[in-house]
Amino acid sequence: MTERPLRATYRLQLNADFTFADAAKQVAWLARLGISHLYLSPVFEAAKGSTHGYDVVDHTKLSTVLGGRAGFDALVTTAHAHGLGIILDIVPNHMSIADARNAWWWDVLENGPASHFAFVFDVDWTPPEQQLANTVLLPVLGDHYARVLERRELKLERDGARFVIAYFDHRWPVAPRALGSMLKRLSSLSERLAFIADGLAELPQSSLTDHLSVERRHRDKDVLFELLGELLEQHAPLAKAVDDALAALSDDTTAFSEFLDRQNYRLAFWRTAERELDYRRFFDIATLVGLRMEDPRVFAASHGLIRELISTGAIDGVRVDHVDGLADPAEYLQRLRALVGGASIHVEKILGFDETLRPWPVEGTTGYEHAAEVTQLFLPPEAEDVLTRRERAARGDERTFEELAAEARKQVLVELLAADVNRLTATLVELRERHAELRDYSRHQMHHALRALVAAFPVYRSYVAPTRGEITDEDRALIGHAIEETKKSEVEGELVDFIGRILRLEKKGELEGTFVRRFQQLTAPAMAKGVEDTTFYRSTRLLALNEVGGSPEHFGLSVDAFHELQREADANWPRRLLSSSTHDTKRSEDVRARLVAMAWHANELPPMLEGDIDGPTRELVLQTFIGAAPIGEDRLWPAVEKSIREAKVHTSWTKPNAEYEAKVKAFVHSFDARPLQAFVKRIEHTARGISLAWTALKLTLPGVPDFYQGTELWNFALVDPDNRRPVDYALRARSLEAPAPPLREDELGLTRLTLIRRLLTLRRERPQLFTGYEPIQSDAFTFSRGNGGLIVSVKHRPDVAHFTPGNAREFFSSELVRIFTRD
Structure with missing residues (x-):
């Protein structure tokens, strides 16, 4: 395997509009920029319409929408040809159950506890509610069950030998024993159908989970369904009679309800999940069911493709999503380390204030805490x-x-x-x-x-x-x-x-x-x-503090405390990721830098906006506009709408308040932005300086710099989906060689792009400079690395002076950051 040292990662958000083939087109210019590894969002088969990939339906298959195995292999070949490795984002905590292509979950719904995959999911088969014993509660209906049933929105349908309960676009399997009992009513039409119906009705019950009963159930079921499919395909009149019987049953609400009660799941109004559920889910999303990853069988079944990609050298590492959802993160990470060997492992772990990462066999976190710490340093x-x-x-x-x-x-x-x-x-x-x-x-x-x-x-x-x-x-x-x-x-x-x-x-x-x-x-x-x-x-x-991994209850971080954090990182996590923007950040680094610059000019802030909505929302609009300007209503309103719903004070996602939201939308449309625009103009140069300083720190502090797509130039993105808008990669590729204007005139961000490319080149050519960490006493935040071969001085306050070392060459200089090197 060719060794590809981990120097810098570049996060790409893959989706139907940006596939493996599109990613491959960016490899050449990213290699020229100095990136060492593509860091891909989840690539396994995801739910239909997925825009992010975290709703996996099949851990054994690469996403068809993204280009399948052929597309992925082509991306790997292109990346490796340019010296780039690949890191995958993996999702061990949960799977999507919103899609019938989740074969493991389909088997559970069809067979209940007797499923071959019952051990995979974190389901309570013996809940306190007796009526839910050996049954999965599915809160998927748009209204109360009785109303849905009365409106005949639930249907019993057939596709060949596959019988399903249909509800608009949703499909769920029919329990074989229940189907057998229903088909018995048609026994007089065909002896073969009578034989199949009897066989299905007499399968071992789904509550019998001993090995012999489970194997007999599945063996007989598969044979009987195969016979049924052949029979119905060969005898059209019989197939029509079966279909007519299905339609009649669907129309008889009493009989159909009794039939539904015989399934291994119970359909319910979606609001039922607010109070009642018999499986673990991801946060409050009922369509993402928790996996029992603590079971070695589940680990093996869900990590086989990862093992293959690691062993063949296709990928160089993984990022573990939501490690805190697992029953035993330490045990899981030990198994994962054994599987990937020396490949990199980074965990999405959100650390509290003063909390440190546990001594797990990983390179470190994905870097949320770095973004929070540098923000605090500059306050x-x-x-x-x-x-x-x-x-x-x-x-x-x-x-x-x-x-x-x-x-x-x-x-x-x-x-x-x-x-x-x-x-x-x-x-x-x-x-x-x-x-x-x-x-x-x-x-x-x-x-x-x-x-x-x-x-x-x-x-x-x-x-x-x-x-x-x-x-x-x-x-x-x-x-x-x-x-x-x-x-x-x-x-x-x-x-x-x-x-x-x-x-x-x-x-x-x-x-x-x-x-x-x-x-x-x-x-x-x-x-x-x-x-x-x-x-x-x-x-x-200050909205700049309200980020994943942040601690808004604190305001400011001393230089000494920040130095100590870097010393600890160098000693314990030298290959941690250092991120400043991610797909999860509510505001990109440039928005946050603008807001920190606002704090530097706190006494000059425009007065609160006037309007007939609540004060916090008016302040939200003010700071969002200051942070992201210039911004149109087409981007500002969706961000504000999401914010007020997430706040859950006057409106929410589950109980939207249309009247309140209309007032806020009218306010967003009509507030006077001119004072805010003038304020942004006054602080913009400072904001750019802060953002550039953060870029320099990400590239020089202990750890591996991670760049979120598009952030190599100025990028004023708000909460998703705004931060997942298409990126103009052609512009970035063309800009690699462009000279950077003075920072005050740099509307595009060429200064940052130049700094990134120069420092990544230095990391490649002189990796010894990026080892160790020594604080330097100075008014500005200053440190050295590589036994004094690299010196970085950053003005973290407007009133401090830069440090100038002796016997050193100036590598880069701007208003807030100066970098020096020595031989």
Whole structure:
């Protein structure tokens, strides 16, 4: 295998409009830029219409829409010919169930617990609700079940020997035994049909999961369906009679409802998922079902293609999506390391303030914390009070970010994740019969205590491993903190203490271990939905801080603290990714730099916008416009609409408030932007300097610089889908050789492009310069690498002076950043 050192990654978002072939067309100019690895969004077969690939339906197949195996192999060949490697984004936590092409899930729906793939998915086959035993609850209907049934929107249909329940574009398999019972009514029409119907009706029940019963069920079922297909194909009158019977059954709501009750799934109104669900999902998305990746069989089945691509040298590494969703991240990463060998592994891990990455066998994180830390480094302390007072005036109260976040976490646990809290409560109720200390607590008390405890958890999750009996002091401290915070609210203190003993493995057992696993898999969604996807849209002190991995409750980071973070990274994670914009950032680095420049001029900020909508939304519009200007309503309104729905104060995705949204849209259309445009013009030079300094730091600090598509030039992108708009790659390729004008006149971003290319060339030609890390005492943020061979000085405040080293050549110089080299 040709060695391709990991120097710099370039993230490409693949979709139907940007395929493997389109990616291959960018390889040549990216190689000239100095990129070492293409970093691809998920490439496995995804749900129909997917725009991102995280909704995988088949882990064994490369996406047909993107170009299939042939297209991928051609991309690999092109990349390798130009010296570029490939890193894949993989999704081990969940799969999409919105598409019948998910063969594993289809088999589960057809056969229930007797499915060959029942072990793959995190489904509760014995939930507290007896009517759901051995049944998957599918909250997919657009209205209440009875209304849907009455309107005859559900149909029983046939395609050859494949019988399905149809609901508009949705299809689900029919349980073989139920189909056999229905076909028996037509037995008089054909002896062969009678034989097949009897055979299907007498298959082992789906609740029988012993090996012999499962194998007999599947063997006989497959043979019978093959015979049925041949029979109906050969006898058109019989096929018509069957189809007529299906139509008649569909039209008889009473009989059809009874038929639906015999399936291995239960169709329900989509809102049912807010309160009731018998499988783990990704956050609050019911069409993304959790995988039991802790089972070695699931790992093997879902990683076979990854193993092949690694072993053949097609790819050089992987990025692991949502590692916190897994039951045991450490165990998974150990298996993954064994599978990929020396290939790179980066994990999408969102670290809390002062939280460090666990000692996993990985290169590091995907770099969210880097973007947050450099933003904090550049914040002037004197702006904090000004911006805090402005936010509180807009909102009309003095709640802190921590208070807003606590309220939001509690809200999402009630409104979005209640079904997940109920699953956890059911486990604790089951434990009640095994522990006398729990005997007198009601389900309501347990539910209330668990919801409060999850809401109080200070970071995304702990990493207790009940199957191995492992718990770290860090996890004990996190659990202890959450318990003490929870007991400040109106809960039963002794109950919370006992739950804490289970979480700390002081009470052991298989069910206790299940409880610990489920608790840890719930705190991450609660934090993500409550803070990242709610509070970040409510807090308007400085939108630049409201990013994945950010800690908006803090304002500013000292030079010494930042130096210490880099020392730790150099010692522990020298191959971590350093990102400044990603497909997940709510505002690109240039938008955030503009907002940090706004903070540098906080006392000159235009007054709050006038209007008949709430203050926080007016501030949201103001800062969004300042950050992204020039911007038209066609981009501004979708970003504002998403923000107010995510905030869940006046409107939301599940309960949109049309009247409120119309008022906000009218405000976006009519507010006077002229004062904001004038302000942007005054701060633009500073904003460009800050953004350029961030680029320099990403390219020189310990780690591997990661570039999100299109950000090598100025890029003022907002939350998705805005940050996934098509990129003008031809312009970028043409601009590689173009001379950069003075920064004040650089409307395109050629200064950044030049800096990137020069530093990536230096990383390739003199890699020894990018080792080690030594702080240099200076007014500006200054450090050296490579035993003093590389020196970087960055003005992180407007009033500090640059550091000028002796006996060094100036490599690059701009207003806020100077770089020097020595032989």
